[in-house]
Amino acid sequence: MVLVLLEHKDGEIKKSSKEAASFAADLAMSTGEKAVGLIAGGATNSNELGALGIEEIFEFEAADYLDSQQWTQVIEQAYQKLQPTFIVLSNNSLGKSIGGRIAVRLNKGLISNVIQFKSEESKPIFRKSVYSGKAFAWYAFQSNEGIISVMPHGYGVFPNKNKQVTASKIDISIPSGNVKLKERNLLKGKTPLTEADIVVSAGRGLKDPSNWKMIEELADLLNAATACSRPVADAGWRPHYEHVGQTGIAIRPNVYIAIGISGAIQHLAGVNNSKNIVVINKDPEAPFFKAADYGICGDLFEIIPKLNEALRRAK
Amino acid sequence: MRLLVCISKTPDTTSKIRFDADSKNFIEEGVQFILNPYDEWYSLVRAIEIRESIGGQVDVIHVGNTSSDILIRKALAIGADAAFRIEDEASNSTSVAYQIAEFVKSHPYDIVFVGKETIDHNGSEVGSKLAAFLNLPFVSFCNHLEITNNIAVCSMEIDGGNEIIELNIPFVLSAAKGLAEQRIPNMKGIIDAKKKPLNVIAKVNVENHSELVRFETPAAKSGVRMIDPDKLDEMVDIFKNELKII
Ligand SMILES: Cc1cc2nc3c(=O)[nH]c(=O)nc-3n(C[C@H](O)[C@H](O)[C@H](O)COP(=O)(O)OP(=O)(O)OC[C@H]3O[C@@H](n4cnc5c(N)ncnc54)[C@H](O)[C@@H]3O)c2cc1C
Numbered sequence: 001m002v003l004v005l006l007e008h009k010d011g012e013i014k015k016s017s018k019e020a021a022s023f024a025a026d027l028a029m030s031t032g033e034k035a036v037g038l039i040a041g042g043a044t045n046s047n048e049l050g051a052l053g054i055e056e057i058f059e060f061e062a063a064d065y066l067d068s069q070q071w072t073q074v075i076e077q078a079y080q081k082l083q084p085t086f087i088v089l090s091n092n093s094l095g096k097s098i099g100g101r102i103a104v105r106l107n108k109g110l111i112s113n114v115i116q117f118k119s120e121e122s123k124p125i126f127r128k129s130v131y132s133g134k135a136f137a138w139y140a141f142q143s144n145e146g147i148i149s150v151m152p153h154g155y156g157v158f159p160n161k162n163k164q165v166t167a168s169k170i171d172i173s174i175p176s177g178n179v180k181l182k183e184r185n186l187l188k189g190k191t192p193l194t195e196a197d198i199v200v201s202a203g204r205g206l207k208d209p210s211n212w213k214m215i216e217e218l219a220d221l222l223n224a225a226t227a228c229s230r231p232v233a234d235a236g237w238r239p240h241y242e243h244v245g246q247t248g249i250a251i252r253p254n255v256y257i258a259i260g261i262s263g264a265i266q267h268l269a270g271v272n273n274s275k276n277i278v279v280i281n282k283d284p285e286a287p288f289f290k291a292a293d294y295g296i297c298g299d300l301f302e303i304i305p306k307l308n309e310a311l312r313r314a315k
Numbered sequence: 316m317r318l319l320v321c322i323s324k325t326p327d328t329t330s331k332i333r334f335d336a337d338s339k340n341f342i343e344e345g346v347q348f349i350l351n352p353y354d355e356w357y358s359l360v361r362a363i364e365i366r367e368s369i370g371g372q373v374d375v376i377h378v379g380n381t382s383s384d385i386l387i388r389k390a391l392a393i394g395a396d397a398a399f400r401i402e403d404e405a406s407n408s409t410s411v412a413y414q415i416a417e418f419v420k421s422h423p424y425d426i427v428f429v430g431k432e433t434i435d436h437n438g439s440e441v442g443s444k445l446a447a448f449l450n451l452p453f454v455s456f457c458n459h460l461e462i463t464n465n466i467a468v469c470s471m472e473i474d475g476g477n478e479i480i481e482l483n484i485p486f487v488l489s490a491a492k493g494l495a496e497q498r499i500p501n502m503k504g505i506i507d508a509k510k511k512p513l514n515v516i517a518k519v520n521v522e523n524h525s526e527l528v529r530f531e532t533p534a535a536k537s538g539v540r541m542i543d544p545d546k547l548d549e550m551v552d553i554f555k556n557e558l559k560i561i
Contacts, residue, residue, distance in 0.1 A: 294539065
C-alpha cells in the first residue's frame with residue numbers, strides 16, 4: 001500500500017496534493033500495490049480521487065490548524081494502522097515542515113523534493129534536482145519502504161485513471177499542540193507562486209516600480225502569477241514573496257516568462273527547472289538567452305504593450 | 316538566552332558542478348565553498364540580534380572536517396561567541412541532525428537555528444529531523460521572530476502567505492529571508508574571532524535509510540528560438556499552439 005497525504009483548502013483538494021496523489025498512484029502501479037489517501041474529514045470527492053488513481057480514502061477528524069508535531073502524530077497513527085510501504089507527501093510548506101520528522105519518528109528514510117521515479121534492478125529509484133538545478137541525483141531506499149516528498153510542479157497531475165474509491169473513517173487521536181496559531185494571512189484570490197502554472201517575472205530592466213502595470217496586465221491576460229528578481233524585491237519595488245532564485249523561492253512552472261532580467265546564475269538557480277522559458281531582454285548577450293526556449297530581443301517598453309495588445313486580440 | 320546556530324558549507328552558486336567517473340561523488344577540487352547563505356545571513360544574524368537585545372550566548376555548530384574551520388571563523392567574526400565542530404563528513408541529513416541533537420541533549424539551548432535549506436541539496440531536511448530527535452516544536456521557514464519573557468512570536472512562510480504563531484522556548488527554527496539582514500564581518504570581529512574557542516567533538520554514527528544511486532547532469536538546451544519583436548503575433552501563436560496556455 002502507498003499512502004498519500006491529501007490536503008484541502010475550502011473543500012478543494014490542493015493542487016500540490018493532487019500531484020502527490022498522481023505520484024503515489026503511479027508508484028503503486030509499478031510496485032503492484034494500491035494507492036490510498038489520508039484526508040482530514042469532509043472533503044472527499046470520490047470521482048476526482050478515482051481519476052487520480054486513488055482506490056481507498058481514510059478520513060480523520062481534525063481541527064483546522066495542526067502544528068508539525070500534531071501532523072506527525074496523524075501520519076504516525078495512520079502508519080501503525082495501515083502499514084503502508086511508502087508514504088507520499090507534497091514537498092510544499094507542510095511537507096517541508098513534517099517530512100523529516102515523520103522519517104525520524106518511523107525510523108525510515110526520506111527522499112525529498114522528488115520529481116520522478118523509475119524502476120531499476122527491481123526497485124524504485126527517485127530523482128531530484130540538486131546543486132541549484134545544475135544537476136540531478138537518483139536516490140534509493142535501503143529497504144523497500146520510506147517517505148517521499150514530491151516537488152510542487154515537479155511531477156504533474158494525471159487525472160486519467162478510473163478507480164472506484166471506497167471511503168472510510170480512521171480513528172486518530174490528536175494530542176494538544178505546542179504552537180498557537182494567531183493569524184493566517186493568505187494572498188486573496190492569487191495562486192501561490194509555487195503552485196502557478198504560468199509565471200510572469202520582471203527585473204531591474206523595468207527601471208521603476210510604476211512600470212509594473214503592464215507586467216500585471218500581461219500576467220492577467222495569461223492567468224499567470226507574478227515574480228521578480230532579487231534586486232527588485234530588495235529595493236522594495238515588489239513584495240518579498242515574489243523573489244525567485246537561490247535566496248528566494250524555487251519554482252518549476254510550465255511556462256516562465258522573464259522580462260528585463262539578466263539571467264544571473266543565482267536567479268537561474270530558482271527557475272531553470274521550468275519546463276519552458278521565454279526571455280525578453282534588449283541585450284542579445286544577456287545570459288538568460290542561453291537558458292531560454294524562446295527569446296525576444298528588444299526594448300521591453302515597446303514589446304510588452306504590443307504583446308498585451310496582440311493577446312487581447314487573440315482572445 | 317542560549318542560542319545555537321547550525322551552519323553548513325555549500326559550493327558557491329557560480330561553481331562548476333562536476334562528478335567523478337562513476338557519478339557517485341561531487342568533485343570538490345577547484346570549488347569555492349561558502350557558508351550557506353540562510354545560515355549566515357538570517358539565522359546567525361537574528362541570533363546575534365537577540366543576544367544584543369536581551370543578552371545571552373550564541374554558539375555555532377558545524378559537522379565537517381578542518382577544511383571548514385575558515386568558514387567557522389567567519390561565523391565567529393560576524394559575532395558568534397563560540398564554535399563546535401563535529402569531526403565527520405556531513406554525508407546525509409539524518410547523520411547531521413542526529414549528531415547535533417546528541418550535542419544539544421548534553422548542552423541545552425533555548426532556540427536551535429538552521430537555514431531553511433542548503434543551496435546545494437535544497438533538501439530542507441535537517442531542521443525537521445533535528446526537531447524530531449530532540450522532540451521539540453519546529454518553526455519552519457521563519458521570516459520574523461520576536462521573543463518576550465521566553466515566549467516567541469514567529470511568522471512562518473506557507474504556500475501563498477504566512478502564519479503568525481506563538482510558542483514557548485525551547486524549539487527548533489529554520490530561517491528564511493526576512494528574518495534578519497546580512498552583516499559583513501568588520502576588522503575587530505575578524506581579530507576577535509581568532510581568540511574565540513573552536514571545540515572539536517568526536518563523531519557518533521547513526522544508520523541512514525536511503526542512499527545515492529548516482530548523479531546526473533542535465534542535457535543541454537537545444538537552443539533558443541528567437542522571435543522578431545515586430546512579429547509578436549508569432550509569440551501569441553506559440554502561447555496558443557505550442558505551449559497551449561491561452
Ligand atoms: C549570494 C547571492 C545570492 C543571490 N540570490 C539571488 C536570487 O535569489 N534571485 C535573484 O534574482 N538574484 C540573486 N542574486 C543577484 C544576482 O546575482 C543578480 O544580481 C540579479 O539576479 C540581477 O537582477 P536583474 O536581472 O533584475 O537585474 P540586472 O542584472 O540589472 O539586469 C537587468 C536586465 O534587464 C535588461 N534590460 C534593461 N532595460 C531593458 C529594456 N528597456 N528592455 C529589455 N531589457 C532591458 C538588461 O539588458 C539586463 O539584462 C544573488 C546574488 C548573490 C551574490
